[in-house]
Amino acid sequence: MPFVRIDALSADGARLDALGRAVHDALRETIGIPPDDLFQVLVGHDGVGSTLRYGDYLGVHRDDGIVYVAITLRSGRTPDQKRALYRRIAELAHAYAGTEPRNVFVTVTENGPADWSLGHGVAQYLDDGGGSGARPK
Template sequence: MPFVRIDALRADPARLDALGRAVHDALVETIGIPDDDRFQVLVGHDGAHSTLRYGGYLGVDRDDGIVFVARTMRSGRGPERKRALYRRIAELAHAYAGTEPRNVFVTVTENESVDWSLGEGVAQYALSSAAVAEG
């Protein structure tokens, strides 16, 4: 169950939707999350009241088409699956939203099952893990 936040500069609702679909489809294809496991925060910044900062770090020539994708998920995916995910997000962001791959900046934060509550004030994954361990 990933939680995704996408921030994009000067993005209208259609572009934000396309970026959200790109990230979700990449997660389904490369990580194997269920299709209905979609939890996203999509934020467009107008450049005046809110904005994004970026540079040319590591020789990547970014511009105002910048998109930050921050993904939090449970740990356990290896480096190859993560690399495939990053590549697929960039490909689909280009295909769906016209975002140049050089402008797709992705971060991953991993945590454990007990770090999630999916509603009702319950750590559902931790309960499932405890039941499996006891059973």
């Protein structure tokens, strides 16, 4: 159950939608999330009222095409799965939204079952959390 936040500079609704689809498709392909597991916050920044800052850290030249992707999910993915996820997000962001791969900045934050409530004030991932008893990804 990933929770995704995407922030992009000078992005209209169509570009934000394309970026959201890129990340969702990459998550489905590389770590096997279900198709309906879609929880995203998509934010476009205009550079005036809100903006994004970036540099050329580690020799990667970024520009105003920068896209920040923050993914929170339960722990358990291997480093190879994460590498595949990062690569696929960059590929699909380029294919779907025209974002240059060098401008795709991704972070993954992992947590545990007690750190989620998916509605109704219930901790669905805990054995005693109530709900359907299903343990989604």
